[in-house]
Amino acid sequence: MTHFDPAAATAAWLATLSPQETARAVAYTHGSHWLILWGFLVSALVAWIIVRTNLLVSLRSRIERRRRRPVLASFCVALLYSVVSWLLTLPWAAYQGWWREKQYGLTSQAFGGWLGEAAISAAIGAVVGSLLLVAIYALIRRARRFWWMWASGVTAAFIVIGLVLSPLVIEPIFNTYTPAPNGPVRDAVVALAKETGTPSDKIFIYNGSKQSDRYTANVSGLFGSARVAMSDTMFKKGADLAEVRGVVGHEMGHYAHVHVLWTVAILIVLSALAFWLTDRLYPLVRRLLRADRVGDIADPAGLPILALILAFLGVVGTPVLATMTRTMEADADHFSLVHANEPDGLSKALIKTAEYRAPSPSAVEEFLFYAHPSVENRIRRAMEWKATHPPRDGAEQPTRP
Numbered sequence: 001m002t003h004f005d006p007a008a009a010t011a012a013w014l015a016t017l018s019p020q021e022t023a024r025a026v027a028y029t030h031g032s033h034w035l036i037l038w039g040f041l042v043s044a045l046v047a048w049i050i051v052r053t054n055l056l057v058s059l060r061s062r063i064e065r066r067r068r069r070p071v072l073a074s075f076c077v078a079l080l081y082s083v084v085s086w087l088l089t090l091p092w093a094a095y096q097g098w099w100r101e102k103q104y105g106l107t108s109q110a111f112g113g114w115l116g117e118a119a120i121s122a123a124i125g126a127v128v129g130s131l132l133l134v135a136i137y138a139l140i141r142r143a144r145r146f147w148w149m150w151a152s153g154v155t156a157a158f159i160v161i162g163l164v165l166s167p168l169v170i171e172p173i174f175n176t177y178t179p180a181p182n183g184p185v186r187d188a189v190v191a192l193a194k195e196t197g198t199p200s201d202k203i204f205i206y207n208g209s210k211q212s213d214r215y216t217a218n219v220s221g222l223f224g225s226a227r228v229a230m231s232d233t234m235f236k237k238g239a240d241l242a243e244v245r246g247v248v249g250h251e252m253g254h255y256a257h258v259h260v261l262w263t264v265a266i267l268i269v270l271s272a273l274a275f276w277l278t279d280r281l282y283p284l285v286r287r288l289l290r291a292d293r294v295g296d297i298a299d300p301a302g303l304p305i306l307a308l309i310l311a312f313l314g315v316v317g318t319p320v321l322a323t324m325t326r327t328m329e330a331d332a333d334h335f336s337l338v339h340a341n342e343p344d345g346l347s348k349a350l351i352k353t354a355e356y357r358a359p360s361p362s363a364v365e366e367f368l369f370y371a372h373p374s375v376e377n378r379i380r381r382a383m384e385w386k387a388t389h390p391p392r393d394g395a396e397q398p399t400r401p
Contacts, residue, residue: 006383013347013379017354028104029358033369035096036315043311046088047304048289056081056301057293070141070300071134077300078133082126085307093118106356107212117174117211124170132158133303140298148275156268160222163260167221174211177204177229188241189248196339198252202227209233215352217247219254226255237352242345246336250346253335259328266324270317278309285309318369325371333378343386347379 017025050056056077063073086093098114101107107114135154139147162170171177180186180203193200208216208231215237217230228251230244239247254260282297285305294302336346351359359375366374373381 009383010380026358047308074137074300078130152272163222204229243349245340246342246346249336249340253332343382
């Protein structure tokens with residue numbers, strides 16, 4: 001019996017990437033790390049501009065000229081802030097979300113299409129975000145000492161509602177989702193769904209190539225709206241049945257292990273900590289921005305200050321959030337290996353994601369920035385699984401590297 005070496009098999013998979021492809025992936029990934037810092041600096045500049053122009057102070061004063069209208073003032077100020085900040089950050093967003101993706105061959109979408117979808121997303125976010133901020137400012141006024149604790153619960157409630165409604169209301173605005181058509185792919189997916197206890201009517205294919213040329217699949221929704229969706233890009237890039245089983249098995253892992261609910265639970269804790277720190281840092285940042293006409297933390301005109309603090313905490317908390325999602329992604333990989341038993345299919349799919357995720361980062365880089373385990377580590381685990389688990393009878397064997 002031929003000895004199977006997982007390390008050698010991992011190296012063979014990585015060797016299917018050309019030096020040029022690897023160098024491009026590394027450049028893209030390292031650039032993405034810097035975008036985190038530059039994004040915060042853009043947020044700081046926007047906060048400074050809005051505070052110094054007193055736009056929000058003027059609007060709040062006009063609304064409350066004759067009597068206090070805290071709910072109306074909070075909503076209108078939040079809405080104006082959303083619109084102005086979106087316009088000010090639009091050049092940066094266009095560079096980050098479209099131009100840079102275009103340069104690396106990760107999107108074929110025209111700029112007009114990107115801009116239209118960005119505007120729709122911004123409009124939805126402005127309305128929903130303003131409603132959330134009305135609730136948060138109400139809690140600040142009514143539960144001054146512990147508003148941060150209650151605000152984390154309200155934020156979680158908004159997230160849960162958004163997760164439930166997103167596949168039903170939001171995602172269809174941008175993409176068309178259709179059940180996997182009859183044929184070998186659907187048969188393989190339905191069989192895997194039965195093995196894992198996943199509803200077979202929850203598997204969709206969507207026209208993800210409309211926005212991105214990335215090889216990807218996802219699970220979205222919550223409770224009755226939850227579903228697994230594969231981008232048509234997978235099939236345009238030649239996904240075979242072993243890949244489909246490996247990838248869908250991974251997404252079913254997220255579904256079966258309710259990773260969304262775990263994420264929400266963790267975010268409740270993290271948001272409570274973030275709001276508590278915001279409460280403590282607000283006076284300092286207010287002085288740094290010289291926001292003399294802005295009141296204390298209960299003043300909605302201080303929203304740019306809150307946003308800046310939360311943006312800073314988001315940068316500092318990047319390793320925490322990355323570790324949380326990376327752990328769940330590793331768990332989903334293991335679920336796929338256990339139930340689909342397609343280590344080569346999963347590895348073949350993972351190699352295709354290396355075009356936008358450097359495959360072999362250092363341990364420190366992976367810890368700080370990677371929301372998924374590195375491609376090298378994921379393939380190594382798949383090959384270690386393969387070494388101790390024989391292939392399924394009659395399974396289609398993907399092309400070996």
